[in-house]
Amino acid sequence: MPHPTPRAFPATRLRRNRASEFSRRLVRENQLTPDHLIYPVFVLEGEQQREAVPSMPGVERLSIDLLVEQAAELVELGIPAVALFPVVSLEQKDLSGTAAWDPDGLAQRAVRALKQAQPELGVMTDVALDPFTTHGQDGIIDHDGYVLNDVTVEALVKQAVSHADAGADVVAPSDMMDGRVAAIREALEAAGHVNTRILAYSAKYASSYYGPFRDAVGSAGNFGKSNKFSYQMDPANSDEAIHEVAMDLAEGADMVMIKPGMPYLDIVHRVKTELKAPTFVYQVSGEYAMHMAAEQNGWLDGDAVMMESLMAMRRAGADAILTYFAVRAARLMRDQRR
Ligand SMILES: NCc1[nH]cc(CCC(=O)O)c1CC(=O)O
Numbered sequence: 001m002p003h004p005t006p007r008a009f010p011a012t013r014l015r016r017n018r019a020s021e022f023s024r025r026l027v028r029e030n031q032l033t034p035d036h037l038i039y040p041v042f043v044l045e046g047e048q049q050r051e052a053v054p055s056m057p058g059v060e061r062l063s064i065d066l067l068v069e070q071a072a073e074l075v076e077l078g079i080p081a082v083a084l085f086p087v088v089s090l091e092q093k094d095l096s097g098t099a100a101w102d103p104d105g106l107a108q109r110a111v112r113a114l115k116q117a118q119p120e121l122g123v124m125t126d127v128a129l130d131p132f133t134t135h136g137q138d139g140i141i142d143h144d145g146y147v148l149n150d151v152t153v154e155a156l157v158k159q160a161v162s163h164a165d166a167g168a169d170v171v172a173p174s175d176m177m178d179g180r181v182a183a184i185r186e187a188l189e190a191a192g193h194v195n196t197r198i199l200a201y202s203a204k205y206a207s208s209y210y211g212p213f214r215d216a217v218g219s220a221g222n223f224g225k226s227n228k229f230s231y232q233m234d235p236a237n238s239d240e241a242i243h244e245v246a247m248d249l250a251e252g253a254d255m256v257m258i259k260p261g262m263p264y265l266d267i268v269h270r271v272k273t274e275l276k277a278p279t280f281v282y283q284v285s286g287e288y289a290m291h292m293a294a295e296q297n298g299w300l301d302g303d304a305v306m307m308e309s310l311m312a313m314r315r316a317g318a319d320a321i322l323t324y325f326a327v328r329a330a331r332l333m334r335d336q337r338r
């Protein structure tokens with residue numbers, strides 16, 4: 001599209017507005033504030049437990065008591081929500097991930113503790129079986145290791161309802177089974193949870209950028225050399241993402257997610273412009289790890305590329321961003337306002 005009133009140089013000098021900070025601010029087309037951030041956290045059993053994740057410098061797994069302390073800072077910083085990822089021991093895992101819908105499971109207890117301590121902080125839960133299966137797949141497998149769709153959906157429904165029963169504000173199926181949003185929505189309605197939001201990981205790609213996350217939740221070891229190609233999307237596809245998102249919206253999703261982030265911003269842009277629904281993006285563990293590695297080597301300015309990467313997601317059309325940088329970015333924004 002040509003500019004509606006094309007004018008020639010020197011009547012137009014595009015550098016004029018860039019000449020001062022005040023005019024750069026006035027013509028800035030996109031904003032990034034703490035309102036746009038969601039903080040993913042890894043939850044551990046026990047008390048006063050804090051474990052570093054080596055492939056994610058600066059990220060720690062926390063026991064519920066320490067997570068509750070962290071939640072106070074999130075509220076103070078103006079971050080609207082957390083996304084919980086439980087880390088359970090191998091003894092609690094089995095072939096079908098039955099610990100996932102235990103009403104007193106780690107995620108369910110974490111939800112209750114957070115909602116009690118910080119009622120205004122939105123709590124999102126991950127609906128998928130991978131933290132709870134011995135094989136590390138997101139669903140229940142047959143003898144050949146194929147993840148069974150409809151059997152898995154039944155398990156996911158139990159998991160999602162148990163999260164809502166515990167007080168989760170948003171359940172976020174990240175499993176990529178077909179039909180799970182409709183099934184979860186129906187069960188939530190039947191259970192009276194009419195305002196529980198569903199954030200559907202609608203276009204989740206079979207990405208190698210998830211490596212550090214699998215270290216963090218301890219699903220990597222069991223997972224070994226297998227992959228998730230039979231349910232997560234092929235990175236070569238883009239129309240298919242529109243199809244996935246449209247279906248999840250039709251099934252009752254309130255918000256949709258594109259994942260990973262920076263390598264998939266074309267998808268974020270298409271989804272937002274074509275479907276016009278609340279569109280979130282996940283800056284995943286591998287993206288975080290790359291930024292941190294470059295920063296620690298002195299190769300990139302960490303704060304600057306962090307903010308640039310987040311703004312790029314906003315510019316592409318993301319309404320909110322799940323990012324391990326949420327706290328660091330919100331602290332930086334607070335300090336810059338002072
Ligand atoms: N349900 C699995 C899940 N939920 C979030 C992530 C990745 C998040 C990240 O890399 O930060 C994954 C990884 C996977 O599909 O194996």
Ligand SMILES: [Mg+2]
Pocket residue numbers: 176177178179202244247248
């Ligand atoms: Mg789908």
